[in-house]
Amino acid sequence: MGEHSTTTNQAAGKGKKWLTGLTLSLSATALAVSMLNYQRTSNVLAEGQLLSQRVQAVKPWAYSAGELASALATYGVSRPDKRAVVPGLELVNAERSYGSATSKFTIIEYSDFECPACRAHFPELINLVDSSGGNISVVFKHVPVHGKTSMNEAIAAECAALQDGNNGFFKMAGLIFETTEGNGAGVVRPVGQLAKELNLDHREFMRCMDQQTPIGKVRADLDEAIGLGIQQTPSSLLVYKDRHALLQGMYSGEQLMEALAELTKADGEPAKKANAREPQ
Numbered sequence: 001m002g003e004h005s006t007t008t009n010q011a012a013g014k015g016k017k018w019l020t021g022l023t024l025s026l027s028a029t030a031l032a033v034s035m036l037n038y039q040r041t042s043n044v045l046a047e048g049q050l051l052s053q054r055v056q057a058v059k060p061w062a063y064s065a066g067e068l069a070s071a072l073a074t075y076g077v078s079r080p081d082k083r084a085v086v087p088g089l090e091l092v093n094a095e096r097s098y099g100s101a102t103s104k105f106t107i108i109e110y111s112d113f114e115c116p117a118c119r120a121h122f123p124e125l126i127n128l129v130d131s132s133g134g135n136i137s138v139v140f141k142h143v144p145v146h147g148k149t150s151m152n153e154a155i156a157a158e159c160a161a162l163q164d165g166n167n168g169f170f171k172m173a174g175l176i177f178e179t180t181e182g183n184g185a186g187v188v189r190p191v192g193q194l195a196k197e198l199n200l201d202h203r204e205f206m207r208c209m210d211q212q213t214p215i216g217k218v219r220a221d222l223d224e225a226i227g228l229g230i231q232q233t234p235s236s237l238l239v240y241k242d243r244h245a246l247l248q249g250m251y252s253g254e255q256l257m258e259a260l261a262e263l264t265k266a267d268g269e270p271a272k273k274a275n276a277r278e279p280q
Contacts, residue, residue, distance in 0.1 A: 109235075127253060156176065235249070
């Protein structure tokens with residue numbers, strides 16, 4: 001009985017050691033797998049962050065649509081439409097686009113609210129988009145060359161965008177152009193009053209103005225214009241597929257149409273398709 005008990009105890013001891021060894025082995029394996037998964041996750045996050053920084057630094061004329069889509073696909077990042085470059089980009093840094101997100105043609109407009117020629121050009125652009133049947137869109141970029149007044153109005157338009165998106169931005173932009181005396185003299189009514197006229201939250205708008213929340217966006221637009229070599233406002237960067245043309249100075253809607261048609265000649269697309277109807 002004693003001998004049987006000793007044998008049983010020895011077997012139980014060996015079983016416990018085996019189970020302990022197995023448990024340690026499984027724990028080590030689990031730890032190794034966990035570390036591997038952590039490393040992979042860290043690598044993916046790091047790559048995603050680098051990609052985000054890289055894409056945000058890219059100017060719109062530097063990549064063709066195909067090249068950008070390929071770069072994003074490498075990291076499994078999808079683009080919902082051709083206008084969204086970095087998914088999840090904060091609204092304060094988003095592009096101010098007017099028109100269809102699936103338009104064939106994009107006009108990137110470098111403009112200053114205090115520039116008289118820009119004031120005359122703005123309704124030409126809006127009319128061109130409205131009469132294009134969804135074929136043309138405009139992206140507005142700030143070039144506040146008339147100093148503090150221009151910068152203040154640019155921030156006002158961006159603060160409107162933070163409340164009401166692109167719709168709020170272009171409503172405020174139109175109102176600023178309508179009410180400014182130009183050449184640095186500023187609007188005839190305070191921008192806070194303009195915000196009230198657009199039914200924006202006045203308190204939130206003025207907080208945005210005081211804190212200059214969107215100033216980084218305005219400065220980025222200006223840096224972009226400098227990088228392009230733009231020397232006057234307004235200037236229009238016309239984009240069709242992977243082709244572009246930069247027109248510095250004021251051009252009529254008809255002249256812009258002619259320039260857009262030139263960009264289509266390489267693939268034989270008829271010029272008439274650039275616009276569904278003639279500008280009004």
